[in-house]
Amino acid sequence: MTVEEWLGKDNTLGIDIFKNKYQFEGETFDHWLDRVSGGDDEVRQLIEEKKFLFGGRILANRGTGKRASMSNCYSRGFVEDSLDDLMQAATDIAHTFKAQGGQGISLSKVRPKGCGINSNQFTSDGIIPFMEIYNRVTESISQGGSRKGALLMSLDIWHKEAEDFIKIKSEEGRIQKANLSVEIDDDFMKCVQVYYDTGEIITKTITKNYEGHNITYEVTPIKLYKLMMQKAWDWAEPGCIFTNRFRNYNLMEFVDDYQIETCNPCGEQPLVKHGACNLGSINLSEFVNNPFTTKASFDFKALEDATRICIRALDNIIDENADNHALQEQKEMALKYRNCGLGIMGLYDAFAKLGLKYGSKKSIEYANEIMKVMLIGAIQESNILAKEKGAFPGWDSKVLNSELFQKVANHFDYEELSKYGLRNCSLLSIAPSGSIATMLNISTGCEPLFAKSYQRKTESLNNGEDKYYTVYAGIIQDYFNITGNDTIPDYFIESHEVNWHDRIDLQGALQEYVDTAISSTINLRNEVTVEEIEQLYLYAWKKGLKGITIFRDGCARLGILTTGTIDTNKQEDVSSELKRGMIIKADDNCIGKKRTLQTGCGTLHCEAFFDPDTGDLLETYLSKGSTGGCNNFMVGLSRMISLSARGGVDINSIVDQLKSSGTCPSYAVRTATMHDTSKGSCCPVAIGNALIDMHNEIMSDLMDDYEEDKKPVKITKPIQIVSSTAKCPQCGGNLVFEGGCNTCKDCGWSKCD
16 A cells, blocks of 8 residues: 555545655555554554544654653643752753654742852842743754644643733743643632622732742632633733643542643643653544435444553653663553553544534534544553553552542442553654644544635646636545535534534534543634633633634734735735845744755855744855865855845745856766756756755644644745635645644645644
8 A cells, every 4th residue: 555545535634644744765655554554453443444644753753763752741840949840851851852742841849030059148030031041942852853742731820920921921932832721719709709700800819938038918709700711812821721620630530649730732631740651543434324314323332442442552752762762761650650652533424424513512512422432432541551571560449449440330240340450651642743634534522623625726727827716625525536426514513613612612522532632622613702702711721621722713813823914805915025126034043954066066065044934045155175176156145045035035045046157168078978956957957956956844843743743833925715814834835724833735844833
């Protein structure tokens, strides 16, 4: 089988994602299957049938011999209130990024600004300077040499600097490379609820002690809550973590040694300090029999069987990955608790095949039953593994007393479980699954469909002129192909059409049987009010969600995602661009590439530097080798290329001019006699080819995985899009916002916000 046969020859986006992200050194598809399945025939068959995929780090790194982690998720936990640990945290997250992992840290224990330090007269500068340090580390250190790091920072809502924490993301240029979440407990939310029920404003006096330094201050919950809602409405951040549910609703609820502190960058993995977890997702759409008919049914037995195979597969990864963690503490925690994170994708597609509208009462019932079946299957297999290989070292029979386990306890032999325990302390997790789901052309994670169709611009047809085509989502195209109908049923709805009450009800139904957490974003129409969002967060807390993030279409946050829009009716660019004569500055954060070219006069060294967020060309440096060529010409040409790039001229236009330079006699002679010249007909043409080659490499690197990276994107090139104004920096195609990530359906570029 070839990848084209597996994904479908028309799924060019999926094929590109496979080749750019997961294929290793040109391996065949069959070799890829063998590698990523680790020789497990059952796993191989599930992957071949598109019923399961490991998370991106496993697909890319397993069996390659690379010293790179197969775990996406790490948590540094609480940063202790000491200079040593504050600085050590920066080192730890940097090393984790280098091993291709994301990190989460909590600043809740760090003393606020103005608090004394030891017995000296010095006072603390608070959390903000350290947030800026961690932000800079995230900005500067790539994950595995390609992507920038992924970081989440969280803070207790009762902390004295909570207000500054809530506001800082909206301050231009500050903390743009990390996600922020506020840690909110039930006590705080109850105070908020009192206000909406009775109008009473509660203020609490907080006293804390930092090494003998007492500080006392007042917190008015409703004031902070309304501030946070305003920022969520306008900036989609900070998100929030409902800590009572987040830290306690799991199998380890009553195990004292297992204290969850914070989570990974995408939020689907609440973890202990230095905790680690690997991921995989089951494609629910492949478990529907007789799709789009009155006989459509969901195969729960096949789902349970697949769950058991996948839990065993993820458990094997833990041992294979033991020596690939960045830190010794991460290795120890991974082996002590053996966290697994099996999740879902294609939920919306499964609903559609069953004829169910996403968010309907029936779909919510199905979602609940799906996760219940998966939890039962996962516990059963983990128990069998414990019987075969031993329980995880941190096993405690108190696991069986947890609220979560008690919901499914009647499906198990208590004595058998108590005797052998479980192999894994955590089992289920719903990650974004951005790249792997997009590769399969299905809906991501537990998200609804962002858009039923979108416009795709094609320049290669119609005599080189722009032409626009309507492209339907994969599940709708499946409906057309299977049924032969040419009209779309009303159960195909888009994310902004899902009532937020129904959206939360569905996520709550899933969370009931998910022992870790769910990464998901509630997409809202532009016209939703701040007051509605205030009620939305309250409702999410009441329904037992562990956390929540929202994104309102057209919010101010899009200002850092896009600079304009395209009117798809007029098909003309109305974006705001650099004014004529304006030259932007290339800062020290550029990503560099180098090529050594062979020309008619000898060697030519070409270096190019690109924007780390958009992939745009910013600067070039050209220098001749030891023989031949005019160095002054090279310096002048490199300066003019750099000036053009920083003046807003796109790389394709620059290269087009370089390729119009004709043929150099010495280049032609050497090509004919020695056959060792670089691709081209003269130095400028060879430079143009090298620039395109390096640019393509950069853009491939920037195709971030949803479950691996979650940070804002600065985009400078206009595109057209349905239901949003964000634009793809790689191809100018449509970006959609799904599960907290911006994804281009044309080229596969994605970046988590």
